[in-house]
Amino acid sequence: MKFNEALESIKTYEAGKPIELVVREYGIDKDQIVKLASNENPFGCSPKVKEAVRAIIDNMALYPDDSMVKLKTALSNKYGIKTNELIVGAGSDQVIEFAIHAKAHGGSKVLVNSVTFAMYEIYAKQVGAQIIRTASREHKMDEFYALYLEHKPSIIFLCTPNNPTGDGLDAGEMVSFIEKVDSDTLVIVDGAYMEYARFKDPSKAVEPRELIERFDNVLFLGTFSKAYGLGGMRVGYGIAQSHIIEALYKVRPPFNITTLSLEAASSALEDEAFVQACIADNFKEMARYEEFARAKGIDVIDSYTNFVTLSLPEEKNSSKIAQELLKKGMIVRDLSSYGLNAIRVTIGTSVQNDRFFELTEPLL
Amino acid sequence: MKFNEALESIKTYEAGKPIELVVREYGIDKDQIVKLASNENPFGCSPKVKEAVRAIIDNMALYPDDSMVKLKTALSNKYGIKTNELIVGAGSDQVIEFAIHAKAHGGSKVLVNSVTFAMYEIYAKQVGAQIIRTASREHKMDEFYALYLEHKPSIIFLCTPNNPTGDGLDAGEMVSFIEKVDSDTLVIVDGAYMEYARFKDPSKAVEPRELIERFDNVLFLGTFSKAYGLGGMRVGYGIAQSHIIEALYKVRPPFNITTLSLEAASSALEDEAFVQACIADNFKEMARYEEFARAKGIDVIDSYTNFVTLSLPEEKNSSKIAQELLKKGMIVRDLSSYGLNAIRVTIGTSVQNDRFFELTEPLL
Numbered sequence: 001m002k003f004n005e006a007l008e009s010i011k012t013y014e015a016g017k018p019i020e021l022v023v024r025e026y027g028i029d030k031d032q033i034v035k036l037a038s039n040e041n042p043f044g045c046s047p048k049v050k051e052a053v054r055a056i057i058d059n060m061a062l063y064p065d066d067s068m069v070k071l072k073t074a075l076s077n078k079y080g081i082k083t084n085e086l087i088v089g090a091g092s093d094q095v096i097e098f099a100i101h102a103k104a105h106g107g108s109k110v111l112v113n114s115v116t117f118a119m120y121e122i123y124a125k126q127v128g129a130q131i132i133r134t135a136s137r138e139h140k141m142d143e144f145y146a147l148y149l150e151h152k153p154s155i156i157f158l159c160t161p162n163n164p165t166g167d168g169l170d171a172g173e174m175v176s177f178i179e180k181v182d183s184d185t186l187v188i189v190d191g192a193y194m195e196y197a198r199f200k201d202p203s204k205a206v207e208p209r210e211l212i213e214r215f216d217n218v219l220f221l222g223t224f225s226k227a228y229g230l231g232g233m234r235v236g237y238g239i240a241q242s243h244i245i246e247a248l249y250k251v252r253p254p255f256n257i258t259t260l261s262l263e264a265a266s267s268a269l270e271d272e273a274f275v276q277a278c279i280a281d282n283f284k285e286m287a288r289y290e291e292f293a294r295a296k297g298i299d300v301i302d303s304y305t306n307f308v309t310l311s312l313p314e315e316k317n318s319s320k321i322a323q324e325l326l327k328k329g330m331i332v333r334d335l336s337s338y339g340l341n342a343i344r345v346t347i348g349t350s351v352q353n354d355r356f357f358e359l360t361e362p363l364l
Numbered sequence: 365m366k367f368n369e370a371l372e373s374i375k376t377y378e379a380g381k382p383i384e385l386v387v388r389e390y391g392i393d394k395d396q397i398v399k400l401a402s403n404e405n406p407f408g409c410s411p412k413v414k415e416a417v418r419a420i421i422d423n424m425a426l427y428p429d430d431s432m433v434k435l436k437t438a439l440s441n442k443y444g445i446k447t448n449e450l451i452v453g454a455g456s457d458q459v460i461e462f463a464i465h466a467k468a469h470g471g472s473k474v475l476v477n478s479v480t481f482a483m484y485e486i487y488a489k490q491v492g493a494q495i496i497r498t499a500s501r502e503h504k505m506d507e508f509y510a511l512y513l514e515h516k517p518s519i520i521f522l523c524t525p526n527n528p529t530g531d532g533l534d535a536g537e538m539v540s541f542i543e544k545v546d547s548d549t550l551v552i553v554d555g556a557y558m559e560y561a562r563f564k565d566p567s568k569a570v571e572p573r574e575l576i577e578r579f580d581n582v583l584f585l586g587t588f589s590k591a592y593g594l595g596g597m598r599v600g601y602g603i604a605q606s607h608i609i610e611a612l613y614k615v616r617p618p619f620n621i622t623t624l625s626l627e628a629a630s631s632a633l634e635d636e637a638f639v640q641a642c643i644a645d646n647f648k649e650m651a652r653y654e655e656f657a658r659a660k661g662i663d664v665i666d667s668y669t670n671f672v673t674l675s676l677p678e679e680k681n682s683s684k685i686a687q688e689l690l691k692k693g694m695i696v697r698d699l700s701s702y703g704l705n706a707i708r709v710t711i712g713t714s715v716q717n718d719r720f721f722e723l724t725e726p727l728l
Contacts, residue, residue: 001548001581003466003611010614018429035426044425053421053624060417060628061408061593062399065382090454093617101490102367119617126465126615184365217365229425232623247367251490253457253483254377258622259596260417264424 041229052267092236166303168204405593416631456600530667532568
């Protein structure tokens, strides 16, 4: 059977290996495995979230409230926006998919950073759009602007803080760039790790409300998968002026968020103290990674997220090191498929991090 | 901002009203509301499923096992197929989306029954494909064949039992039709209600394994949203030869099923006795609806599902009656948007059905 041509060029997304897979493939006892590969919150979600989900477990048979009133109200209060400036996706991932399906098509161009979240390219290729990349590892606004002028892309992705490198874009620089972009180009600001950046350095913090008050072509993305500790529940969101949200709604499938996920996300917003405590711990532990890297003479990218990216010296191979760690039950992310000789490590609990240092020490 | 042209013709899917909405709009006490609008299993899911989900509630922070080994193994055992002949979607809905995105495009044609599940058209329009419809309310294979010859569609949808009418296609007739279809046309057999049809009448039962052994262009769809009582968890699946599954995987987003949903669906397959008991009760209660309709002189379509479609006489208006019922806290589905003067009612528990008869009695 012949399928659409666009499919031929699509590579499948390489996800962090789940614990179950390592159990199966390496025969390691489940309790011995530490996963620092998918930037999950090592403290999980707030106990209040678990309680709230347990309380509605009888509702699994009922289709979700597709108007998502409870979650949308909570999010609009959090950000000081209207509910019609908001769309909820199965992870911010799905909002990326909506945006690309609504705005791009065969022949469109999508401008992204040299090294960035892999799904931008995968979704763009699904509609036959062409990916344009900058040259530098960090987001350089002058490179973006030159390529914008040359290619007139339909969509520009700015991922800040950037995944998988962890560096953050100066918010003022970003705004100055967006000012120069034509209003028919959709600028997507992916803030999946923004809670961490906001905590560490206000100059990197993007305020969605200010962005959409100022620009009619910006879509901000946020997620419950990282700081809010709900990676398994698949809830993210997009914030933009209502005319953009309306267009994205046209490609949204009904019931895209499960009944339990809606409840989990809504109740997660009621315990910001838990989230802030997790973030504080994250940066305390991150200092230990920086110290470890310094002691080993390894380059570590200044990170505004819940992970660190360790750039390895030439004589060390990131794939080999990730593989060695995997055999010992430590799952980290090898970044060789991103063209980097680096490993990305999620900041875990102090016990998990101890284990990382212990296992990595002899390899570096 | 300009979006893709295809979006202009898309109407949003009209979902069954959730209980929360009726509480908000009509100020009716939640306990007084009966929802017989979305074909959910009125007995919910098996208690074992609730137990299994409760047991892994700490895993909400962890990204799902994207290889879905546990669920895929359970499904492949159930159907006697290989795991690479299987793709899991967020509802069978999402598998429909995958199929259309992989196979159809602007200029493609998609052949569907006159009255059928609304999402086929919505997804087709998202890629700019054209919908071709048969004339009769029931699936007539000769009508499908004539339109197939005339239009050479990329995709044909056969929904059996059909939603929202409940009638079932004879399995032998269906196979004879597929035999005449070119192998480059994807025939999608949507069996969302197949568990009910199989119980009531073996001649309507489609066996996915036999279908895909025989045909290299058939995709069978199943779901956990109906008989398995997991409408809120968004899990469905597609079964086809591996070359089709591989193509669909290219447009599948990673982590499309939540961690809790994977567990819920896997454990639901371990309690088939619960599901069969629910189905038996369904048809016992359905007989009461048939009796009610007969007594009222109302036409009821012979149903192989967990709902009945009551075709109203000309002097009665389905929208008005559905609205009257809604004001009293009884949610049913008005089918006027499908061009039918009919209401679709999910078979509830005997108490819920009593309430339906009591409230509807004076209106008919």
